Amino acid sequence: MHDILVIGAGIAGLTVALKAAENGNSVLLLTKGGKPDGSTNYAQGGIASVTLPEDSFESHIADTLEAGDGLCNKKQVEILVKNAPEAIEQLLKWGVNFTTIKNDENSFSLHLEGGHSFRRILHTADLTGKEIMRALLSQLKFRSKGIDFLEHSTVLDLITKKINGKLRCIGAIVAEKNAKKAKAIYAKTVVLATGGAGCLWLHSTNPPDACGEGISMAYRAGAACQDLEFMQFHPTSLYAPQLKKTFLISEAVRGFGGILKNSKGEEFMNGVHPLRSLAPRDIVARAILREMQRTGKDCMYLDVTHRKAKDIKTYFPNIYAKCLDCKIDIAKDWIPVVPAAHYMCGGVIADSYSRTTIKGLYACGEVAATGVHGANRLASNSLLESVVFSLKACEDINKTLGMGYKIWGIKNNSQLSTLNSQLTVNFKKLKKEVKTIMWEHCGIVRSTEGLKIGMEKLLKLETHGCFELRNFLDCAKLVVECALKRKESRGLQCLTDYPEKKAKYLKHFKIKNARNR
Secondary structure, eight states: OEEEEEEOOSHHHHHHHHHHHHTTOOEEEEOSSSSSOSGGGGOOSOEEOOOSTTOOHHHHHHHHHHHTTTOOOHHHHHHHHHTHHHHHHHHHHTTOOOOEETTEEEEEOEEOOTTOSSOOEEOSTTOHHHHHHHHHHHHHHHTOTTEEEEOSEEEEEEEEEEETTEEEEEEEEEEETTOSSOEEEEEEEEEEOOOOOGGGSSSBSSOTTOSOHHHHHHHHHTOOEEOTTOEEEEEEEEOOTTOSSOOBOOHHHHHTTOEEEOTTOOOTTTTTOTTGGGSOHHHHHHHHHHHHHHHTOSOEEEEOTTSOHHHHHHHOHHHHHHHHHTTOOTTTSOEEEEEEEEEEOOEEEOOTTOBOSSBTEEEOGGGEEOSSSTTSOOTTOHHHHHHHHHHHHHHHHHHHTTSSOOOOOOTTOHHHHHHHTTTTSOOHHHHHHHHHHHHHHSSSSBOHHHHHHHHHHHHHGGGSOOHHHHHHHHHHHHHHHHHHHOOSOBTTBOBTTBOSOOGGGOSOOEEOOGGGO
């Protein structure tokens, strides 16, 4: 028995585990792979926080609300922004080394990214996520007391029970690698930190495990979800067909002065948005797609050749090296780019303390819908959200854990026998089919007819008895369902037959839960 079961070990899961252990709680940290991993490792750009004297909380809040296109929860945005300095301080205490200005170790090097009014992006060159993970994993080893780690384990379902008339999450059903049987793990509190759902789409910047499992499991357990129609497609992934894994070209490259151009060298963003190449991601992604369709080309280009080669290599060593591996010298050549699924702005509804609608279940990081992103995420608010609301979750857990609560185990758990029969089904054969359906029918630009066709195709795949496909399908269907409900174009939802915003849709479409449908 542990105080806290943390499912997922990216920045959100590790933050919860470390802080909870500092508070004296026992933690079981569970991850699918052989070590903590997730989208955090892939984060290049950085983490947003007001630092410069000319910047302000009000400006960061305003930029976030502007990007969210009317659907941000302002109270949550204020919590995010005003708690950012404290979150940065915590990361520094845990040993994160952000890049500083040369010859001034006390001043951070700050990037400018699309949608931001000031330079406020703290970073570690162009490998910020990897540096954060390095520091947190180092802390995990140092503070191993109180934290148990279960690797190579897949969560199949959450366990809930009505206690004193209210539904409570009391654990999860887990299958370890090569296990023929699943097992039940019980805890006083469960924290979902499973990441997003970018791999539901054919082209994605996400790691392979980002397929919406946390959203699916929470939904089936009875938690409410919202804003799943808002998948952010990053406008600039590297167009290199020879690569097996999509590679991200950071938002910071445009903040560095990168200019979007077509094959003729025309700066096609000039007439699209006042910020031109620095416009918010949804606008840029759609503009690139339109220009590709108009010109019949497979990609567009990002040009930084007007910057000094020395500066390019200093600020973006990882991107420079990766492009060079693909025979592209970005100091001399334009970078070929295409949009790819990147970040889920919706998820499991979570309040200011990361509490879901189920007692004892918290959601942190990309799996959560805290309301800070609205219809479109502002660049570099994601790592910040993970740290801020994970710390808020620990604050609440520390206050409520052990308040006369005891665990009620479930004998002869019926979920176990059902899921055990599905452990041997091959999921990989069907995975690409789902990804293709989502890319073709629920992509950057959508139509009502296309969404309906996509839903029909997804429903036909339900007959396959496989727990991983079930999670994949459940999340995909929820995304399509939310997209069909929003009969307008707003933020990341671009619907060809409803191209305008509508005041009556200035609201969230909540999927209450599987139990009440």
